[in-house]
Amino acid sequence: MQSQTVDPKVDFSSFSDTIGVLQNILARSQVTMPDLETPYSRANFAPANHSAIELKDHSISAIITERQQQLDGVLHEISGLETVIDSINNICRQLVEKKDKIVQSINLHKKLVMALWRLPNEVTSQIFVHCLPKHHRLWPSSKLAPMLLTRICRRWRDVAVSLPSLWCSLRLDADEVHDRHWQPLASCYDSWLRRSRGLPLSLEVWCYAVNSTIKIRSLIQPYINQISSLSIHFPLDADEPEHILIDLPALQELTVGVYGRSAIPAIAQSVSRLSFTLRDLKVTWPVFHLEHLSVFNSLLAHLTNLEVVISHMDLVPHLLHLCPNLSSLTIRAGAKQLLRTIEPFTHTKLRSLRVAHDLGNTIHLAGLFVALSLPNLRLLEARYIQPSQTYTLFDALPPPNLLQLEARYEII
Known part of the structure; x- marks a missing residue:
């Protein structure tokens, strides 16, 4: 019998075939006992006759040599078989461990299923x-x-x-790719929204293609009284938002990102039609300039939360003046700012102010806080401030405010 080394990392997925092969080999295998009889096996040796022994010494030595070779062969087969047996025992232990884990998993999931069904x-x-x-x-x-x-x-x-x-939040996409399969996609969206059964809806809409807003508007028309939160995004060359921002009586939160050239007038025209229920406005793009603020007067007066991108820091007092009920303001500003004199202004309701900017120093922020009086401010978050300039900002804060706010800033 030839010895074989069995890999302990055997693939159990094919081991059943291996077991079948081994069973067939073992069924056909048997140990043949050799005939070890010689003329000397039954000899009755008389007292030592040195001459006779010397005459037969050569033939007896040959027999001994042959028996030693036979013994070596048997010992080699036993060693090989023991190696195979050790490997099989190792695999058997692994199979037993695998069986125990499977049984454990079955019992665990049976209990889980029973618990879930109860x-x-x-x-x-x-x-x-x-x-x-x-x-x-x-x-x-x-x-x-x-x-x-x-x-x-x-x-x-x-x-x-x-x-x-489970069905009150949904993202809707409309582009050239979806346009070719719009009907099944619209059916899926509609089925989702119907399952909300009148609860307030939070929708995110991405319009990439011409006429996509008309399709979206037609889709959400049955649910306009449910939409409380809406986020709409219009990349370049897409539709304007006016098709969607019409008659949303329950809308409380609005996020708009429009990247076309005439974005501000389109946004202003659209949001002017909204109900005064809107309290949260976030405009991720475009950048607001001073001349743009007046077109939002009627809307800004009712807001409690506002997030915009502004051109200059001196717009902040104007924003606060137009938003008397504002509790939270988040502004983002670019890297190039003109240092302008900011008129003093007091806002009594603002509790949270977040500023994100790419300025090389904080002199613009310092000028802002010198001019502003925010007696109820509790949270200030300023991002992208250089380490050597942070003192300028906090030195500008009046001591009473500093005791009441939580300042957050990032050093890069």
Whole structure:
């Protein structure tokens, strides 16, 4: 028998075939006992006759040599077989360990299934809510909750479909690619939104192609009374926002990003039609200049939260003047700023101020805080401030304010 070394990292997926081969080999294998009889095996040796022994010494030595060779061969086969047996025992131990883990997993999942099936629908619903992805608005993907939950079993599908809070957030895309398959995609969006069953909706809309806003408007028309949060983005050469920003009576939060050349007039015309329920406005682009502020007067007066990109720091007092109810202001400014005199201004309701900018120093921020009086400010967040310039900003803050606010800044 030839010895073989068995790899301990054997692939168990094909091991059943190996077992079958070994069983066939063992069934056909047998140990043949050799005939060890010689003329000397049954000899009755008389007292030593040195002459006779000397005459036969050569033939006996040959027999001994042959037997030694036979013994060496048997010992080699035994050693090889022991090696194979050790390897098989090792594989057997691994198989037993694999079996134990499989049994453990089966028992665990049996208990889990039993526990899940015993849970009331109300508890299962709460678990489903925590399964939603962490990002704000959801994609209609079969690999993510909530759609994934509808594919597990019938009971889970019934619970998920009947839970409106799972279907209140959605991202809608309209571009040339989607345009070729718009009808099935629109049907999917509509099915999703219908499951919200009248709850407030949070929508994110990306319009990349001409006439895409008309399609989106037609799609969301049945749900305009539910839309409380809307984020719309229009890259270059896309539609203007006026087709979507019409008659949204429940809208409270609006995010707009328009990158066309005539973006400001389009935004102003659109938001002027909005209800006074809007409290949160975020314009990620374009940049606001002083002459743009007047077109938003009627809207700004009702806002409590505002985030905009501005051209100069001296626009901040103008913004605060137009937003008497503002509680939170986030501004972003470019790297090039003109140092202008900022008129003193007091705003009694502002509690949070965030400033992000690319300025080489903070002299513009210092001038801003010298002019502003913010008695109720509690949070100041300033980003991209150079280490050698941070003192300028905080030296400009009046001591009473400094005791009440939490200052956050980043050093780069």
